[in-house]
Amino acid sequence: MAPMSVLTRDEAQTRAKLLDVHRYQIELDLTRGDEIFDSRTVIRFSTRADGDTFVELKPAELRSVTLDGTLLDLDAHSLDENRLPLKDLTAGEHELRIDTTMRYSRTGEGMHRFTDPTDGETYVYTQLFMDDVQRVFAAFDQPDLKAVFELTVTAPEGWTVLANGITERQDDGSWRAAATPLISTYLVAVAAGPWHSVRTEHRGLPFGIHCRRSLAPHLDTDADEILDITRACFDRYHEKFEEPYPFDSYDQAFVPEFNAGAMENPGLVTFRDEFVYRSAVTDTERQTRAMVIAHEMAHMWFGDLVTLRWWDDIWLNESFAEYMGYQTLTEATRFTDTWTDFGIVRKAWGYDADQRPSTHPVAPDPEAVPDTASAMLNFDGISYAKGASALRQLVAWLGEKDFLTGINTHFARHKFANATLADFIESLAAATERDVHAWADSWLRTTGVDTLTASVTAQPGEWTLTLDRAGSRPHRVTVGVYDRDLNDSRALLLRERYETDIPQQPAPE
Ligand SMILES: [Zn+2]
Structure with a gap:
């Protein structure tokens, strides 16, 4: 079996030059049984010149494709693995309508479906990071083709549907999410099921925490702690960052069988539900959960508001959230010793990785990340721990005031758009007399320890x-x-x- 085509950096650059994607209208029907769901997508986009391109999708069944009002003959326009070719587009506005059936996933990729053995209740949620959007809806799936997303979800009776934007149940029983601002495809999120929710409001925004019903008593026990940390970090970020929180709500869903620790979907962060503690835990475990809350919230600005252009800058995205998470927890919560933990656990991991023959520079050469498949390979003690340590040294070297001035310049310049490491360095350089370019060369483009x-x-x-x-x-x-x-x-x-x-x-x- 041939592997699905992975997107290369060259292809992404070519497509970003050709396309300007405006808006996705997505309709999901989650009432079609245990195996499949319906997914209908309308994409409005324009092309800057005449040309060919493609949209990605991995359907169970592709029912119809309509381009600019014309139903395409699917024999002549068939899927090439996960790509639907769009040929001979003329410069100007276009509308693509795709009607498909998609498969639920049991692996945490795409739309994961889980039935709780405790009470038989079913939950679904998305994890679309990197290139799993196409398992849920058709998309021009690369981080620098941001668009507005409008979502409608039909769900079984008794379910609640959560999404990036505030959701509301409509008269016909379906759920509609408020349109997002411009975000990347990999950050779209939906979580649906008979959730147990604790809701509140902070600074005029709806905040919610959610988990499956069978964990309700455990979430309730810790709800005050989780929400206190959330509010404290939220307030602290507003003191540091000039850009206000960019989305319309802040939901944190603790979801079952989650592959990662958490995912920074704008307005709907998903966490593995092992973070809903079911028995007595140590304070270190509570600190870890607080750290993840602070880390994901930092991504709302660095990652979601300003997003990497290509996956070679994942390390910067993660190092920034890691640095901000530890620092903000120290400043704003009772967990004031987080950097000690970082020094003992995380930094040791970085030192170890950096003294092996397999070490590599913190910032990879863009040529070293030619496609989505290779983007995760360098994701190790160097990218995470040494990257965050280097960033912390950068803050010490610049002074926190200049660092934050640079960060705020970066957000102002690139909000609701994309930026590279070079853009980040430029923004910092504008805030200081120091030679940030030389700093970056000596810290980020080299290997080994001093x-x-x-x-x-x-x-x-x-x-x-x-x-x-x-x-x-x-x-x-x-x-x-x-x-x-x-x-x-x-x-x-x-x-x-x-x-x-x-x-x-x-x-x-
Ligand atoms: Zn992260």
Whole structure:
């Protein structure tokens, strides 16, 4: 069996040059039984020149395709694996209507369907990251073809339908979600079933947390804690970011059999429902859940409002959310020691990966990510842990004020659009005198660790600290001077903090 065609970076670039996608109207019918659902999509788009392109879909059955009002003969316009060719388009506006039946998934990809063994209730939810949109509806499936999404869902009696935008039940029994702002295809989300929900409002926006009914008592027990962390992070991000929260609601659904930890769908974050704790847990586990809440919320700005252009920048997306998540939790919640955990667990993972022959630069060469299939291969201790550590060093090196100024410039420049690592560096460079390009070259385009060694010499009345560096990268380090606590022999008291720069070593002539 031939593998489905994966989208290459070259194909994505060509298609982005040709197309401007405006709007998707998607109708899903979830009342067709256990195996399949109906999916009807209308895509409005324009082409900038005459040309050929394709739309992706993986249907159980393709019933009809109508292009600009003309029903296509499916014998002549058949699917080529997961691609429907659209030939001889003329420059201008187009409307594509596709009527299909799709298959539910049992693997967490596309529209996952789960029946709870506890009570026999059924739930479905989407996970469309990277290239699984086409399992749910027909789409020009690449991150830089953002569009407005309007969704209507027909669901069994007694279900609630959640989506990116606020949903409302209509007179005919179907559910309609408010149109999204411009978002990427991989961020569209639906979760439907007889959810147990705890709803509230914060800063005028509806907030909700949801789980399957059989977990209701456990969610209720922790609802205050989860919502308190959500509100605290939300408020803190509003202090840091000038762009207000970009979507119309904030739902967090704890869903069954989820493959990842969580997914940052705008307005509808999905979490694995193992985060609804069913027995006594340690405070470290509570901190982990809080960390994931903070991480996913950071993506609402960095990832969802401003989205990577291609998958070579996943590391930046994840490192940013990782950095912001730890930092914001420390600042805004009772979990004030998150960076200690990061230093022990995450950073050690990065150090380890970076000293192996298999290490690679934090930022891959774009040529190293030629298609969606290769995008996940480099996703390891370097991309996540070293990437987030480097970003934290960047904040120390720039100063948090300039870093946030740069970030806010970045959001203002690229909101509801896409950006690359180079755009990110440009935005930071606009906020500082420092040479951010050189910093990026030495930290993100190289491999291996630098070693800093501290030695202290003492003379009467004077201490001298010397820092030796093996390596060439610039570092900003903070040195703390401590006194022994006379009341507690195990404790130290901070007397003073000194910040110092270790400048970049010029490249040998
Ligand atoms: Zn993330």
